[in-house]
């Protein structure tokens with residue numbers, strides 16, 4: 214995690230850096246800082262958010278600088294641990310995103326050699342190593358320092374007296390924004406949208422020397438040309454557009470996300486990806502890997518593909534798979550990652566590829582690492598997602614999974630037509646859920662006083678319960694757990710009672726009756742029940758203490774409308790509890806550490 218930025222040009226670096234950092238806070242926000250080149254290097258940092266730092270700073274004069282917003286890994290959030298980190302002389306400053314595995318050994322060596330390290334961070338060894346190897350050539354000193362480092366070290370270095378920035382990418386993203394006699398560096402595209410739409414994506418192992426007039430990139434000691442890309446996201450995409458929070462804006466964007474994502478898939482005459490297994494005659498042995506919300510999308514995908522294509526699908530958490538998962542060259546794998554940069558997901562891609570397995574990535578970020586490692590990429594067209602809690606990218610992933618499965622569906626042509634028609638209706642149905650926002654907000658206010666809430670669902674809505682619980686816990690800090698409806702009685706029943714409500718997702722398929730049975734059992738243990746169900750199901754409504762209705766829909770697509778309703782529920786509970794919705798404590802949007 215952590216967001217890093219750099220600027221070199223004619224503008225005042227301070228305001229560019231702080232502006233770009235503000236747009237990277239979704240990557241980490243426990244402390245932040247900037248270093249600006251003036252006569253020497255001026256460092257300003259603190260354990261505060263970017264806005265507070267900006268407010269506290271007097272203007273600095275330089276037009277070259279680097280900045281950082283932190284998600285702590287080594288050392289608590291504090292002024293001394295905030296980046297930039299400097300060498301002994303204060304002439305070299307570094308911002309870093311990643312984890313240096315051998316930092317303890319390097320610290321000890323540097324201390325023995327007379328360096329004084331002030332922070333608890335792993336990062337601080339980098340400026341000291343650059344200082345150690347500096348013999349008049351800044352770039353060579355950085356290259357030499359990086360040779361000593363094991364781990365992930367995407368970083369930017371600045372040195373007094375040098376009119377250039379030296380950046381390196383290893384295991385987390387770094388892009389260069391190309392301007393007119395000015396250049397930018399950032400962890401991610403949204404930081405730069407106000408300044409340029411021309412970017413270069415650096416690859417692992419790249420070292421870039423950036424000055425106002427140009428960029429030189431080397432990999433493995435040899436110069437290399439990295440292609441320039443045009444960014445299609447607009448500035449407005451990364452702004453709140455009148456909403457109080459990015460999360461609410463992103464929830465409301467979902468009809469548009471479904472339309473844009475579908476429009477792109479429909480325009481292609483071919484299936485968006487070939488599910489046929491290597492050497493096989495039809496799709497088989499499909500493996501889905503992902504983390505967090507993307508994992509929940511993968512679980513929904515398992516039900517979609519098993520239901521339509523009638524093949525067994527394994528869906529695993531990427532991190533678990535990386536340690537214990539078995540895979541053969543016959544497997545075909547889908548790796549789902551909205552950012553395309555999650556370390557656990559990328560490790561899974563690498564493991565799959567080493568096993569000779571073909572990998573299809575589903576991601577929202579063009580040019581992301583996942584898209585470059587995978588054999589084929591399916592893009593969701595959600596636009597930049599700024600809120601830490603994923604919403605619209607989750608929906609985009611579901612749409613990709615439906616569209617992926619449909620060409621292989623073992624159903625008759627009438628049913629296929631019906632499914633495609635229903636899929637095209639989804640933007641309207643999601644809009645109807647959004648139109649019910651005031652009623653959901655009202656129920657949310659009544660739920661906001663509880664401290665423990667269970668979510669249950671069955672079949673294709675079991676992952677919806679998991680996702681509903683995840684959304685609620687991450688933004689409202691209420692302890693929430695998602696369970697398969699039939700599983701709650703195997704232990705968690707011990708926790709039921711009048712202070713532990715249960716949110717039950719009821720769908721109009723063969724899971725309806727068993728979920729209603731579970732609701733009756735829960736009511737008998739005095740837990741208040743909030744039922745999420747289709748309009749018109751009066752019998753089920755009678756069982757409930759609270760009811761949220763969604764439009765009637767083919768059960769295969771019910772996860773789409775149900776998830777949107779649960780996103781709104783989580784949002785309004787968190788709002789009632791006055792939580793920092795877009796930036797929940799301890800989290801970051803892009804998890805680029807193991």
Ligand code: F6R
Pocket residue numbers: 504505506507508549550551552553554555558601602603604683684687802803804
């Ligand atoms: C939760 C959330 C996370 C991410 C997870 C994977 O709202 O956003 O659980 O889903 O960190 O991220 P990606 O999809 O970028 O691999």
